[in-house]
Amino acid sequence: MTRPKGGITGRAWKFGDNVDTDAIIPGKYLVLNSSPDLAEHAFENVRPNFAHQVTKGDIVVAGENFGCGSSREHAPLALKNNVSIVIARSFARIFFRNAINIGLPVVECDTTEIEDGDILHVDLEKGSIYDETRKKEYVITPFPPFIKRIIEAGGLVEYVKSGTQLEKRERRETETELSW
Amino acid sequence: MEQTISEKIFSKSVGRAVKAGDFVEAAIDVAMIHDITGPLAVKTLYEITDRVWDPTKVIMLFDHQVPADSIDAAVNHLELRKFAKRQGILNYDVQEGVCHQVMVEKGHVLPGELVIGADSHTCTYGALGAFATGVGSTDMGVALASGKLWFKVPETLAFDINGRLERRVSAKDLILTIVGDIGINGATYQACEFGGDTVKHMDIANRMTVCNMAIEMGGKTGIIAPDETTATFLEERAIGGDFTLRSDDDAIKIVRRYAATEMVPMVAKPHQVDNVVPVTDVVGQHIDQVFIGSCTNGRYEDLKAAAELLEGETVARGVRLIIIPASRTEYQKALKTGLMDIFTDSGALVEAPCCGPCMGGSFGILGPGEVGLSTSNRNFVGRQGSPAASVYLCSPATAAASAIDGVITDPRSH
Structure with a gap:
């Protein structure tokens, strides 16, 4: 996760509690492996106009337990292409890890009073969200230091590459040509 | 220090005593990838290095889109096959069945091990006393590269279940009762440890059904202390494992108690797994398709429970019954004991081992307005x-009784 200068500003797409990963990206699209391809089908079953109307930088806002269900990393990938950040009261465990790992910002905050279409300004440095439509400020629940280190590294892959915990191996370039 | 089973397993993997709430980097004993989540995991591995940390500790198989049902699926299979060959990884390919069933029945999981799988129902292996949890593809890629992964050691939520389940009330009804009670979010980040004499008397198949659905409460894993049943099950399958693992008396802080004798057949109504009611609340509900199978309920014991009801009966007109054994081994057991005759005589469609309709990405798809009844999760x-379709979840007995009557039916009435 990178921290954009000056924070994130975007339109809120409001969802309820327990948004599951089948709702975020239906099972039939799991054959796709790229963020832009998956993004075309994001929320297709529960909010069919989302993929067409979402614009780069928009913000997904939800209630409790966002991303419950399967371990498919296709879910945060389907969002990452357009969505700048997901704000929820709480996240399901595997979705939360997957989002942090791929660099999709996710933050916990009381979202009860944020409405669909509100313009939000998120300042990750300050740890605050400002709802410009409703003129209301919220405080983001801070991450544990361990998770913060992964975020600061830019995701899990970068964290592992930069650290000493991974035994360094010589990289052979010949085997990295994959069709997905 | 008093520790839970989960804390003991993490302590062993980390090399020092750890407790719930600690962030740790733990050594992985076994890692499993399949056809859906494998491609992204491999991509991540290649961003870090070009070799898996230990090819003997990685298992690959295909089960979600089997045999390949599209060109995209075929390409994923092709690439993974190449990867497995290059890396020297054991790849069961399309031949053995549903990943979680295969991992357990082939002896890839032992009590006391830390196992990860790129699938949320990896928690199923807790039936053998392993700490097994589902991870995403980046986590898996990093683990494939390094043999390690970060974890927050979970608190344990213990379930103490006692008494005998009544006739036609199964492990599935038990876990649906618990999921309905705890809620879809009720065990997030926790290890769900199942115990009590009801669990003690369960075979491994039923223990797998229980642990399988820990994730439906948000649990990080389901786990059951290994015992003689576990040892007997693993005797012919694997060597090793710590069969003495127990949670220390004072280590468990939260215990939920249930009386199995009071449990009845349960159904999860659309569209959430914790929307659980007694089957009697939905008796007579119209259904179009019944699916018996999956990592939750596709084992021989499940098929046998369904066959007891289906023997000599026929599937109601207008209803499709799809039966899919969870593995080749379970398929053969059903074949040799005559269950397949009962199923095909009844008019059921019996398919080769795979995930089938469970994830809605392959076949057995429900159309708009249709209602499915399913033993999956x-x-x-x-x-x-x-x-625009609806899915109800239930036990194999409820599924079979309902397929015969053509509407949701209380299996105790058969």
Whole structure:
């Protein structure tokens, strides 16, 4: 996760509690492996106009337990292409890890009073969200230091590459040509 | 220090005593990838290095789109096959069945091990006393590269279940009762440890059904202390494992108690797994398709429970019954004991081992307005096909009784 200068500003797409990963990206699209391809089908079953109307930088806002269900990393990938950040009261465990790992910002905050279409300004440095439509400020629940280190590294892959915990191996370039 | 089973397993993997709430980097004993989540995991591995940390500790198989049902699926299979060959990884390919069933029945999981799988129902292996949890593809890629992964050691939520389940009330009804009670979010980040004499008397098949659905409460894993049943099951399958693992008396802080004798057949109504009611509340509900199978309920014991009801009966007109054994081994057991004759005589469609309709990405898809009754584990909107379809979840006995009557039926009435 990178921290954009000056924070994130975007339109809120409001969802309820327990948004599951089948709702975020239906099972039939799991054959796709790229963020832009998956993004075309994001929320297709529960909010069919989302993929067409979402614009780069928009913000997904939800209630409790966002991303419950399967371990498919296709879910945060389907969002990452357009969505700048997901704000929820709480996240399901595997979705939360997957989002942090791929660099999709996710933050916990009381979202009860944020409405669909509100313009939000998120300042990750300050740890605050400002709802410009409703003129209301919220405080983001801070991450544990361990998770913060992964975020600061830019995701899990970068964290592992930069650290000493991974035994360094010589990289052979010949085997990295994959069709997905 | 008093520790839970989960804390003991993490302590062993980390090399020092750890407790719930600690962030740790733990050594992985076994890692499993399949056809859906494998491609992204491999991509991540290649961003870090070009070799898996230990090819003997990685298992690959294909089960979600089997045999390949599209060109995209075929390409994923092709690439993974190449990867397995290059890396020297054991790849069961399309031949053995559903990943979680295969991992357990082939002896890849031992009590006391830390196992990860790129699939949320990896928690199933807790039936053998392993700490097994589902991870995403980046986590898996990093683990494939390094043999290690970060974890927050979970608190334990213990379930003490005692008494005998009544006739036609099964492990599935037990876990649906618990999921309904705890809620879809009720065990997030926790290890669900199941115990009590009801669990003690369960065979491994039923223990797998219980642990399988820990994730439906948000649990990080389901786990059952290994015992003689575990040892007997593993005797012919694997060597090793710590069969003495127990949670220390004072280590468990939260215990929920249940009386199995009071449990009845349960059904999860659309569109959430914790929307659980006694079957009697939905008796007579119209159904179009019944699916018996999946990592939750596709074992021989499940098929036998269904066959007891289906013997000499026929599937109701207008209802499709799809039966899919969870593995080749379970398929053969059903074949040799005559269950397949009962199924095909009844008019059921019996398919080769795979995930089938469970994730709605392959076949057995529900159309708009259709109602499915399924022994699998999820019923979210669009899970088995059209977003305008509905899915009810139940036990194999309830599924079989309902297929015969053509509407949701209380299996105790048969």
